Amino acid sequence: MSIAVKMATRATRLLVVSTRAGGMSPEVLEKLRKAFADHQMVDFDPDEDLSKLVTPRARIVVAGG
Numbered sequence: 001m002s003i004a005v006k007m008a009t010r011a012t013r014l015l016v017v018s019t020r021a022g023g024m025s026p027e028v029l030e031k032l033r034k035a036f037a038d039h040q041m042v043d044f045d046p047d048e049d050l051s052k053l054v055t056p057r058a059r060i061v062v063a064g065g
Contacts, residue, residue: 010055015039018064032063 015036018024033041039061042053054060 010058011040011053012055012058013039014050014054014058014060015041016044016050016060016062017041018044018062021064024064036061 013036015032017029017032019029039059040053042048042050044062044064050060
């Protein structure tokens, strides 16, 4: 199932995390969740079109990789 199907509305703040990145430990992931608690979080998928998930002026934060 694609990320777009899981999200009901477009996000104004999005945190894109590459959980397979070498330094992405559970501790780092938890710190990111806390630091960006007001962001919708998705796992990075290179085949996914993230523009469908966000509003035109959304803030996008990318972590990992």
